[in-house]
Amino acid sequence: MSDPRERMRLSADRDRCAGAGMCALTAPEVFDQDDEEGLVVLLHPVPLPGQWAAARMAVGLCPAGAIALDSPDSTAP
Amino acid sequence: MPYDPTAADPATTTAEEPPILPADRHTGCPFDPPAELTALSDKPLRRLRYADGHLGWLATGHAAARAILADPRFSSRYELMHPPLPIPGMPQELPPAMVGDIIGLDAPEHTRYRRLLTGRFTVRRMRRLTERVERLTTECLDAMEQAGPTADLVQAFAQPVPALMICELLGVPYADRERFQSQVATLFDQTADAQAKGEAHTALLRYFDELVLAKRAEPTDDLLSDLTTSDLTDEELAGIGGLLLAAGLDTTANMLGLGTFALLSNPDQLEALRADPGLAEQTVEELLRYLSVADPIPRAALEDVEVEGQLVRAGETVTVSVQAANRDPHRFPDPDRLVIHRKATGHLAFGHGAHQCLGQQLARVEMTVAFPALFARFPTLRLAVPPQEVPLRERSNIYGVVSLPVTWDEE
Numbered sequence: 504m505s506d507p508r509e510r511m512r513l514s515a516d517r518d519r520c521a522g523a524g525m526c527a528l529t530a531p532e533v534f535d536q537d538d539e540e541g542l543v544v545l546l547h548p549v550p551l552p553g554q555w556a557a558a559r560m561a562v563g564l565c566p567a568g569a570i571a572l573d574s575p576d577s578t579a580p
Numbered sequence: 581m582p583y584d585p586t587a588a589d590p591a592t593t594t595a596e597e598p599p600i601l602p603a604d605r606h607t608g609c610p611f612d613p614p615a616e617l618t619a620l621s622d623k624p625l626r627r628l629r630y631a632d633g634h635l636g637w638l639a640t641g642h643a644a645a646r647a648i649l650a651d652p653r654f655s656s657r658y659e660l661m662h663p664p665l666p667i668p669g670m671p672q673e674l675p676p677a678m679v680g681d682i683i684g685l686d687a688p689e690h691t692r693y694r695r696l697l698t699g700r701f702t703v704r705r706m707r708r709l710t711e712r713v714e715r716l717t718t719e720c721l722d723a724m725e726q727a728g729p730t731a732d733l734v735q736a737f738a739q740p741v742p743a744l745m746i747c748e749l750l751g752v753p754y755a756d757r758e759r760f761q762s763q764v765a766t767l768f769d770q771t772a773d774a775q776a777k778g779e780a781h782t783a784l785l786r787y788f789d790e791l792v793l794a795k796r797a798e799p800t801d802d803l804l805s806d807l808t809t810s811d812l813t814d815e816e817l818a819g820i821g822g823l824l825l826a827a828g829l830d831t832t833a834n835m836l837g838l839g840t841f842a843l844l845s846n847p848d849q850l851e852a853l854r855a856d857p858g859l860a861e862q863t864v865e866e867l868l869r870y871l872s873v874a875d876p877i878p879r880a881a882l883e884d885v886e887v888e889g890q891l892v893r894a895g896e897t898v899t900v901s902v903q904a905a906n907r908d909p910h911r912f913p914d915p916d917r918l919v920i921h922r923k924a925t926g927h928l929a930f931g932h933g934a935h936q937c938l939g940q941q942l943a944r945v946e947m948t949v950a951f952p953a954l955f956a957r958f959p960t961l962r963l964a965v966p967p968q969e970v971p972l973r974e975r976s977n978i979y980g981v982v983s984l985p986v987t988w989d990e991e
Contacts, residue, residue: 521694521933521934522695522699523930523936524701524702524940525936527704528944540698560925564926566931
């Protein structure tokens with residue numbers, strides 16, 4: 504479990520964020536939006552494996568390319 | 581395919597004259613893009629001849645459309661663009677965005693305005709409106725039922741539900757709608773001439789000028805009042821107010837009207853939704869993909885950019901066809917079928933990039949409530965005219981039905 508290759512790491516760039524809410528819609532356990540500007544709030548920079556699929560989808564859907572993924576390859580469990 | 585700058589551009593060496601943007605849907609399925617547009621979708625990005633003679637581009641592939649809309653080297657500023665189709669009475673060169681029309685701005689100006697608004701349209705805030713949308717929907721359905729058993733679904737349901745909601749959110753009295761409803765329709769009407777559009781815009785701004793003054797004098801609990809405490813000028817407030825109202829009035833309304841028509845025309849899909857209302861959210865995504873009512877999205881290249889192996893030169897306009905991209909078979913298998921079980925997520929119906937629809941989470945809540953409520957209230961809902969007689973909103977920036985005559989069996 505401590506093998507870093509078996510962890511997904513996320514980072515979010517609030518300067519790039521467009522506040523569209525796609526991440527909070529797609530992976531609400533991992534992402535939120537602040538009430539003031541509606542920009543991305545990363546709740547779990549290292550999500551649990553059960554949250555990986557939704558997190559990956561959120562990365563792909565982000566209209567502003569504001570979420571980066573440093574993950575095990577997609578064949579990982 | 582790697583880009584080779586020494587290779588001849590086949591688009592400019594071909595003897596064939598590039599096509600103009602196909603716009604008429606007068607034949608075939610009312611939910612499909614124009615057949616001529618589909619015929620041009622064999623290449624993701626191709627040359628297009630513009631109204632003023634400009635040689636620009638048409639993007640129909642999903643990946644190409646997404647790449648262009650996400651790329652800040654493609655500008656949203658109107659004054660840099662060539663219109664794909666002639667606008668009656670409009671000079672060849674487009675004027676820059678009016679004050680408050682943030683759709684026609686780039687960063688950092690666009691970012692400054694957008695950040696004042698995004699906090700008001702978050703997923704959480706919009707979901708909190710669910711009960712309110714349910715109440716408004718129920719009231720509209722009650723009125724429709726009492727006046728039944730026939731109705732124009734557009735007048736009775738598709739228009740008032742989102743109109744009541746956006747008015748409440750902004751702080752615009754719904755009773756004033758004769759001062760803004762037809763004006764907004766004119767702004768989106770591609771057949772309206774420049775003078776009519778100008779008059780509609782002036783009337784809308786005059787209305788919002790008055791409203792902004794009223795909110796400053798006596799703030800109420802709404803978005804427009806809250807924005808009066810920002811550093812926005814009265815002129816900016818009126819412009820932004822007009823834009824948000826127009827966007828909230830005419831987009832979801834057309835999705836509800838055309839979406840109901842589409843579901844009634846696909847009874848197996850409607851039956852699946854009725855059987856499992858838990859499918860409402862993904863039905864909404866699939867309807868967004870399938871209908872793509874807000875189309876196309878124009879951009880202007882600020883510098884030379886390579887897209888899909890083609891070089892788009894600085895100064896060239898690209899017309900991104902969202903409806904074609906959302907029917908790209910490489911992205912959505914069997915794209916011309918409405919399939920509510922499909923994973924339609926990733927569609928570009930709300931656009932993509934920094935300008936992606938600000939109100940999309942509101943639209944999702946409205947549609948997720950409204951469609952199931954409509955079909956639950958009227959289990960026998962059906963068209964009251966043959967489908968080919970349903971009048972369509974041809975030549976509008978927002979596609980839809982003009983009216984949708986429906987009927988149902990009374991209990």
